Amino acid sequence: MKTLTPIVMSVALMSGCSLIPEYQAPVAPVTNAVGETRAATEEARLPGWRDVFPDPQLQSLIDTALSNNRDLRLAMLDVAEARALYQIEGAGRYPELSLGADSTRQRLPADLSGTGRAETGGQYGVQVGMASYELDVFGRVRSLEAAAMERYLATEEASLSAHITLVSEVANAYLTLMADHEKLRISEQAEADQQRAVSLVRNRYRNGLGTELAVRQAEIALETARAYRAQNARLVAQGRHALSVVTGAPLPLLISRQIGDPMVTTLAEVPAGLPSSVLVQRPDVRAAERNLRAANADIGAARAAFYPSITLTGGIGTASSDLSGLFDGGSGAWSFSPAITLPIFTGGRNQANLEVAEVRRDRHIARYEQVIQTAFKEVADALTARQYLLDQEHAQDALVKATERSLVLAEARFREGADDYLAVLDARRALLDARQERVAVSRQKLANRVQLYRALGGGVSPDQAILLGGESGAAAAGSSPQS
Template sequence: MFKPTPRHIATALLAAGILSGCSLAPQYVRPQAPIATAYPGDAAAQPGSSAGAPQSADAANAVDTITLGWRQFFPEPRLQALIADALENNRDLRTAALNIQEARAQYNIQSADRLPTIDAVAAGSRAPTGTGNNIATSYQVGLSLASFELDFFGRVRNLSAAALNQYLATEEARQAAQISLVAQVAQAYLAERAFAEQQTLAQSTLEGRQSAYKLAQKRFEVGATSALDLRLNDTLVQSARIALATLARQRAQAGNALTLLVGKPLADEPAGPTLSEQNLVTDIPAGLPSDLLTRRPDIRAAELQLKAANANIGAARAAFFPRISLTAGVGTVSNQLSGLFKAGTMAWTVAPQLVLPIFDAGRNRGNLNLAEVRKDLAVVAYEKSIQTAFREVADALVARGSLDEQIDAQQAFLDAQAERLKLADLRYQNGVASSIEVLDAQRDLFAAQQSLVQTRLLRLTNAIDLYRALGGGLNESAALAPTAAK
């Protein structure tokens, strides 16, 4: 039996390490971003710039702005507490964290194949010798190298690279889930605040209409008004009751949605400020579309999945080439247990094995085709993630300007309706107009009040959508003075 020295084994392992630098994976090239060079309506984007061009100073400042953390973007203490609880207790985020642990464990398993596995071995055997009743006894103790693959063509290395990119993609997915969770909690909280504000308006309106109905009833009893006027006042009371009951239900459901996101029952705390008093950051510069490639963790995750698919092609290609594995051992062998560590019992063994695929019924070709198709799918998914991100930012930018104008117009409309009601009531008191004119003005004023609250909610939600779409929400170290919402 050939008994090589430790120098022989070290030389073989060194050669295997050098040769394992060979890789059959295609050279990775990031696909061109299939988006326009500027956002529609974005003043921060530089005209004529390309998606891969260097950023201007303004665009670079925009990136710095987006890195502000959610504590700076949402300065209200109650909302901050809700977001912090959600980050700690939300079950979807816990699932994302566990997925990271799973991917990390998978990568550790796969990367371990790149290094030899050395085991301590102790064995004993007894067997007949075939002559008479003699029994042969053998004892062995030592170290063994269990079938270590000499990765000449990078199969193991590419599998390890694929597992690493899968692990990193899972981490990016968790960050994307965190950004989404922060935005969802903020939107659910603002929705609850909007319903609360509308409910207060409805309660005040109901009380006012009930007082007006009692007055109309007294006037009807003395013959100063008609039954039609009384019934019209009654319809306004009932419509206010309907609105109040509807808003109470919607507010309770919004609270339930917020509780689910936070992951625990909501603490009894004083109500937060109204929507007009919310001071979250609304003026967010968008920068260049190419910024999304580094800002958004979901895009980074999609690219890492693409890199993993690219590495799997290298592993599939390596399956067409010979696979060489090495089994070796060193230790002592003796036919007596007491003689294991005596002089002259040392033994070395090396057993290389070469496997050359000859006929596999197309299995290797099928695996390669599968790997190439999965890479093509990963390219499409990567490009789709970029297009989706671009659309989300573009939609938020387009809505931002129109919502600012809509709030101004809605406030002016509300002021006009309030003045109309004041004049209609004055005309009614002087006998110039009928009560129908007053009742119509009351109805329209209530609708205008409700619409203004909804428009303010849309404006704040739009700011959150833009913040999330631009990839903000992770860094909590940066600070930015908040701008009061309209």
């Protein structure tokens, strides 16, 4: 044992060169700023989702989804698998020692023995062995370990991206359900108002102050309101089903909130213009870069295949023909078998493997650039839509007020006999449409905030707030160990 121990320690501490190409991050194929450049130097903090969505029942739904959603569970299992694969590759850097014991009993017939008599004998042995340990002189094992580590980190980023996506999906489904609830209330109110209008028109007709046509027109408006109510009731039921699927559990009884309730969402505002360096904070961008680093490390392993490989095999222990003498003095035994292999002719396999590794790296570069471009578009679209949706919401508010006044005037003219009921019918239909469209615009405005939170790679927990803008945000997100 004393003979083998220094050998094992020395080979375990040996280190060789690395053939991994020097990593250079690709230049982002986008402009320097997202949105208007006048605000590109400002800083804003994008908080975690609990601060973004303060509604307690929405927070409860998100917690449920994070615990039960099957897609997220699969993402976490991918992380566990990648971690285990990394540990497997890392184990190759160290000698593998094993303890073994064996015994052999045999009988030789008289014509084969040296004494001319039948003999029965045996051999016993105990040894500690090291089997085919590769000296990583040219860094092949370390290249494979680096690649596995980067892929493991990439799956962690993918898991974080799945968290953010799930939080956004739950928030969007919740906002849709709240908007459908509000539309249902509007249509129920419209149906009740129209029911009273039908009773009024019928009384006027019975008293000779109206026409049957006015009665039929009022009934048309009533049935239209009933159709709206049925449609919105269906959307509410479907919205509950969709929210139940994304949370992965049956829905509790929810409080129906108005879409304009400040409790629904209070996503902090971010500058209208941001440096494009904030895009590297997105988990999908970081995952793409991790995969690129892994492909870069694979090139190092492919290059090492062109060089000699040195393996060591050895063992130390005791051996004896008698079990009782196994540990007596002079029973020690050892073996040491170094081997070196130099590839001479492989039919072009090594060169082809290197070309494959280089092509895969180039493909990951293209994929990284594609992810950056997609991230840029998503953030730019969300920032651009924000102002337009705000303008649209103001215009829709004005439209609702105008149609409400129009209905008041139409009903007054109808009661005075200055106009028929068709004008009232048109005004009621326009008001119902305007109110429901107002809810839809508010829903889009809030969904835009959720989209911006997701596009900027918002934190999945309160302690993962992200700093946007300035050098600090880019530096914090861009730091990464060299392969």
